[in-house]
Amino acid sequence: MSRRSSDDAPAVDGPLRPSDHLDKTGDDEPAFSGGQPVLGVVGWLRWGWRQLTSMRTALVLLLLLAIAAIPGSLVPQRSADPNGVTQWRATNPDLYPTFDAFQLFDVYTSVWFSAIYILLFISLIGCVLPRTKHHWKALRARPPRTPARLSRLSDHAETTVAVPDGEDAAGHAAHAVDLAEAQLRSARYRVERYDRNGVASVSAERGYLRETGNLLFHGALVGVLISVGIGGGFTYTGQTVITEGDGFVNSLGLGYTSFNPGRFVDTEELTPYSITLDRFDVTYAPPSGQAGDFEAHVTTRFPGQKAEDQVIEVNHPITMAGDRVYLMGNGYAPTITVRNGAGDVVFSESVPFLPQSPTMTSQGVVKIPDTGGKQLGLVGFFYPTVAQLSSGALTSRYGDLLDPRLTFFVYEGDLGIDDGTPRSVYALDTDGMTEIAGRNAPSPSLELSPGQTVDLPGGRGTVTFEDETRTGAPESVKRYVSLSIHNDSSATWVLVFAVLAMVGLFTALFVPRRRMWVKATPDGDRVRVEYAGLARGEDPAIGVAVAELAKRHGRALDDEPASAPASAANVN
Amino acid sequence: MSFDDISVLLLWTAIAIYTLGFLAFTVDLARRSELAIKAQDAKTQARTLVAAGGGQTIEDIRAEEAAAKVALEAAPSQRGRYLFARLGVVLTTIAFLFHVGADVTRGIAAGRVPWSNNYEFALTGTMLVVMVFLTVLVKYDLRFLGAFINGLIVVLLGGAALAYYVEVVPLSDPLKSVWLVIHVFVASLASAFYALAFALSVVQLLQSRRERIALAAVGTDAAPRTRLPFLRTLPSAEVLESLAYRFAIIGFVLWTFTLIAGAIWANDAWGRYWGFDTKEVWTFVIWVVYAGYIHARATRGWRGTRSAWLSIVGFTAVLFNFTIVNQFFQGLHSYSGLS
Numbered sequence: 001m002s003r004r005s006s007d008d009a010p011a012v013d014g015p016l017r018p019s020d021h022l023d024k025t026g027d028d029e030p031a032f033s034g035g036q037p038v039l040g041v042v043g044w045l046r047w048g049w050r051q052l053t054s055m056r057t058a059l060v061l062l063l064l065l066a067i068a069a070i071p072g073s074l075v076p077q078r079s080a081d082p083n084g085v086t087q088w089r090a091t092n093p094d095l096y097p098t099f100d101a102f103q104l105f106d107v108y109t110s111v112w113f114s115a116i117y118i119l120l121f122i123s124l125i126g127c128v129l130p131r132t133k134h135h136w137k138a139l140r141a142r143p144p145r146t147p148a149r150l151s152r153l154s155d156h157a158e159t160t161v162a163v164p165d166g167e168d169a170a171g172h173a174a175h176a177v178d179l180a181e182a183q184l185r186s187a188r189y190r191v192e193r194y195d196r197n198g199v200a201s202v203s204a205e206r207g208y209l210r211e212t213g214n215l216l217f218h219g220a221l222v223g224v225l226i227s228v229g230i231g232g233g234f235t236y237t238g239q240t241v242i243t244e245g246d247g248f249v250n251s252l253g254l255g256y257t258s259f260n261p262g263r264f265v266d267t268e269e270l271t272p273y274s275i276t277l278d279r280f281d282v283t284y285a286p287p288s289g290q291a292g293d294f295e296a297h298v299t300t301r302f303p304g305q306k307a308e309d310q311v312i313e314v315n316h317p318i319t320m321a322g323d324r325v326y327l328m329g330n331g332y333a334p335t336i337t338v339r340n341g342a343g344d345v346v347f348s349e350s351v352p353f354l355p356q357s358p359t360m361t362s363q364g365v366v367k368i369p370d371t372g373g374k375q376l377g378l379v380g381f382f383y384p385t386v387a388q389l390s391s392g393a394l395t396s397r398y399g400d401l402l403d404p405r406l407t408f409f410v411y412e413g414d415l416g417i418d419d420g421t422p423r424s425v426y427a428l429d430t431d432g433m434t435e436i437a438g439r440n441a442p443s444p445s446l447e448l449s450p451g452q453t454v455d456l457p458g459g460r461g462t463v464t465f466e467d468e469t470r471t472g473a474p475e476s477v478k479r480y481v482s483l484s485i486h487n488d489s490s491a492t493w494v495l496v497f498a499v500l501a502m503v504g505l506f507t508a509l510f511v512p513r514r515r516m517w518v519k520a521t522p523d524g525d526r527v528r529v530e531y532a533g534l535a536r537g538e539d540p541a542i543g544v545a546v547a548e549l550a551k552r553h554g555r556a557l558d559d560e561p562a563s564a565p566a567s568a569a570n571v572n
Numbered sequence: 573m574s575f576d577d578i579s580v581l582l583l584w585t586a587i588a589i590y591t592l593g594f595l596a597f598t599v600d601l602a603r604r605s606e607l608a609i610k611a612q613d614a615k616t617q618a619r620t621l622v623a624a625g626g627g628q629t630i631e632d633i634r635a636e637e638a639a640a641k642v643a644l645e646a647a648p649s650q651r652g653r654y655l656f657a658r659l660g661v662v663l664t665t666i667a668f669l670f671h672v673g674a675d676v677t678r679g680i681a682a683g684r685v686p687w688s689n690n691y692e693f694a695l696t697g698t699m700l701v702v703m704v705f706l707t708v709l710v711k712y713d714l715r716f717l718g719a720f721i722n723g724l725i726v727v728l729l730g731g732a733a734l735a736y737y738v739e740v741v742p743l744s745d746p747l748k749s750v751w752l753v754i755h756v757f758v759a760s761l762a763s764a765f766y767a768l769a770f771a772l773s774v775v776q777l778l779q780s781r782r783e784r785i786a787l788a789a790v791g792t793d794a795a796p797r798t799r800l801p802f803l804r805t806l807p808s809a810e811v812l813e814s815l816a817y818r819f820a821i822i823g824f825v826l827w828t829f830t831l832i833a834g835a836i837w838a839n840d841a842w843g844r845y846w847g848f849d850t851k852e853v854w855t856f857v858i859w860v861v862y863a864g865y866i867h868a869r870a871t872r873g874w875r876g877t878r879s880a881w882l883s884i885v886g887f888t889a890v891l892f893n894f895t896i897v898n899q900f901f902q903g904l905h906s907y908s909g910l911s
């Protein structure tokens with residue numbers, strides 16, 4: 001072996017760690033001499049790199065990362081909760097610009113958050129690469145020479161044994177070490193003999209997996225980050241709303257109410273499958289009427305293939321051409337028919353109403369640009385099981401269709417949709433309109449039960465709340481579902497790396513890495529046998545392991561018929 | 573009487589017995605203090621007789637530490653016969669059985685696993701803390717933590733019973749998943765290990781302060797004073813630290829699993845595996861803090877007191893996540909059952 005022979009210190013050529021790792025002896029401090037920096041540009045760069053890849057920097061960056069992540073849980077985030085941001089802005093108009101300037105609404109994509117994790121990962125890579133190289137070498141190296149004085153190690157045991165008749169002390173020493181070698185090897189140690197001047201010794205090491213696990217863990221973290229980073233570019237998500245009896249086609253122009261593609265997504269290349277909502281089931285648990293067991297029964301179809309019946313449930317998305325289709329929400333879509341004063345049908349559609357409460361009080365909007373006269377806008381409330389509050393206002397007291405009721409405020413004027421400004425279908429901008437029926441109008445709001453028709457004020461026509469059972473439907477009001485469609489092929493990679501990290505972590509934390517030595521020294525007509533162990537990293541059981549080795553080895557020596565050859569040693 | 577009523581009854585019985593256990597363990601600590609003071613006085617007297625000064629020597633300190641380490645690792649039958657500590661263990665065990673009963677009956681009442689709202693998280697989580705504690709007692713004599721653990725349990729469990737109690741309601745759809753069983757259970761188990769690490773880190777800080785004072789007093793005549801003399805019967809700060817670390821890394825591995833399992837569940841329920849939802853943020857923060865703790869333990873200048881603080885910060889974040897975040901922070905994970 002080419003190791004320098006420091007006879008006193010136990011061999012410490014363990015895994016290469018950053019210079020401020022506890023294992024390290026302090027011999028590779030930055031090259032300052034007498035307080036004078038004697039560094040050129042390269043020296044400074046090297047020094048900077050060493051700082052960045054030091055344990056302390058990694059630690060500080062980790063703690064910074066933890067702190068930096070917190071604001072995102074206190075301030076609403078555009079990515080997770082865009083409405084929350086709008087609301088926050090409305091309540092704190094003065095603070096908003098400052099918060100926005102610090103990117104507090106986009107914490108996880110902000111410059112400062114990114115800077116921390118990018119630095120952390122550079123540090124990580126700078127740390128892991130040299131360690132990997134070093135570990136690669138260590139994996140093929142032999143266990144280091146036995147230290148001269150094992151008694152200096154804190155986990156140490158010693159005993160003397162008598163030399164059996166007919167054997168000389170040196171022979172017995174070698175024999176004892178043979179036995180130890182076999183025992184250590186069967187305990188999955190890598191062993192190396194160092195016999196010198198009649199003193200026999202074996203040096204053993206195990207637990208290389210510990211470092212392998214550590215490197216795997218850190219490497220897999222990089223894998224997770226890269227998968228997330230690259231994967232984001234190929235991900236798309238879209239939302240759509242389907243009413244019972246209607247369908248959706250997976251194509252940008254046709255099906256989606258909103259669509260967010262990643263940078264590299266070719267939106268022309270979507271597979272044009274279709275999904276039709278046949279029926280939406282839900283159960284209501286008395287007494288509160290909590291809704292559950294949502295099931296969207298759909299028919300799915302790929303072009304030119306046979307249709308297939310499927311069920312989409314919460315927690316159980318279906319997969320279509322690599323897209324995962326999730327059930328995100330549901331509600332009622334009352335079918336409303338509006339006729340103008342002349343009796344012509346100017347509107348007839350099932351309109352999805354947005355649920356506002358657990359009992360499904362829902363709100364929806366009807367916009368009728370072409371009435372033959374002024375444009376009409378209706379703001380509706382739907383109560384699946386109507387009840388009256390003491391204030392006189394209506395509410396719903398149960399989510400199911402026990403006593404459905406629909407009310408409308410009616411507005412007349414300019415809907416504001418002709419100039420091409422995109423408007424939400426769930427909101428009515430009443431700025432350019434006058435209320436003609438409702439709280440602030442001469443006529444009261446309209447109120448309808450399924451199948452009923454009421455007049456609009458001033459002979460403007462009629463509104464009908466269609467009863468769907470008349471067309472053979474099982475319920476008087478149709479339901480709708482909102483679906484979310486996601487394609488994220490990187491998720492698999494993220495999972496693979498996450499699992500690798502987990503495996504690596506487990507090995508890195510729980511596989512003990514230790515060295516053991518057994519040395520037998522002839523001493524007159526006896527042999528002195530020493531055992532010692534050295535933990536590499538956390539190893540609570542090292543003391544026990546040394547004692548155990550000493551015990552087992554001693555027992556094996558005792559049990560053995562004195563003259564038996566070493567190779568017959570019974571190792572258990 | 574419904575199963576849920578029985579559960580509540582068992583729970584309050586358990587809390588009452590935990591309180592008695594707390595008292596027993598507290599008396600135990602007081603007795604240990606007395607013994608420690610007596611031992612010191614005796615030694616001082618002996619020294620004064622031979623006119624060698626009243627202070628402690630380094631050898632005294634090391635001998636104390638060695639004795640404490642042996643005591644820590646002694647098999648149950650060979651442990652110090654602290655009467656009140658034994659009583660404490662017995663009471664804690666009885667309380668634990670009632671606690672398990674409360675948890676199981678709650679599960680039967682609900683017809684599902686009893687961990688799906690804040691009340692039930694507290695019920696099951698604290699049960700796991702005691703379970704881990706009692707299990708660990710077989711291997712290590714950690715009875716000195718008994719007062720701390722029982723105190724913590726009484727506060728958390730009593731608080732939950734008063735503030736978080738909700739009637740059994742059916743699960744909301746996103747919760748109907750095997751991941752509820754796995755993810756939440758493993759998270760609670762991880763927290764239990766973190767709790768133990770936390771307790772040890774707190775004692776470690778007290779101990780290391782006492783050690784500093786004791787070492788400074790070496791060679792002087794003054795006998796070192798501590799406000800908590802029982803610390804002298806406890807393992808050294810270093811031993812406490814490595815024990816805390818052992819629990820923390822088990823907690824960390826379980827927490828890592830929690831994080832991954834949560835992401836898989838989120839991917840099934842919400843269509844994305846990670847979205848920095850408030851609860852996700854805090855799970856991540858806790859994970860990173862404990863990664864920091866593990867690093868600190870391996871970084872020169874950070875082992876010891878500083879890393880102990882990280883363990884304390886980490887567990888504080890766990891508690892914060894469970895109480896404040898569950899209750900007051902907006903997000904998709906609104907499963908506290910409180911409104």
Ligand code: HEM
Binds near residue numbers: 017054121863
């Ligand atoms: C994304 C950031 C990081 C995370 C989450 C992280 C996490 C961890 C964890 C959990 C461990 C304990 C498990 C094991 O031993 O494998 C660990 C250990 C270790 N990490 Fe990191 N780490 C990060 C970055 C770094 C960086 C930048 C360095 C180098 C400067 C580094 C160096 C080490 C070393 C040397 C150990 C072994 C500690 C020991 O001897 O006990 N890590 N890290």
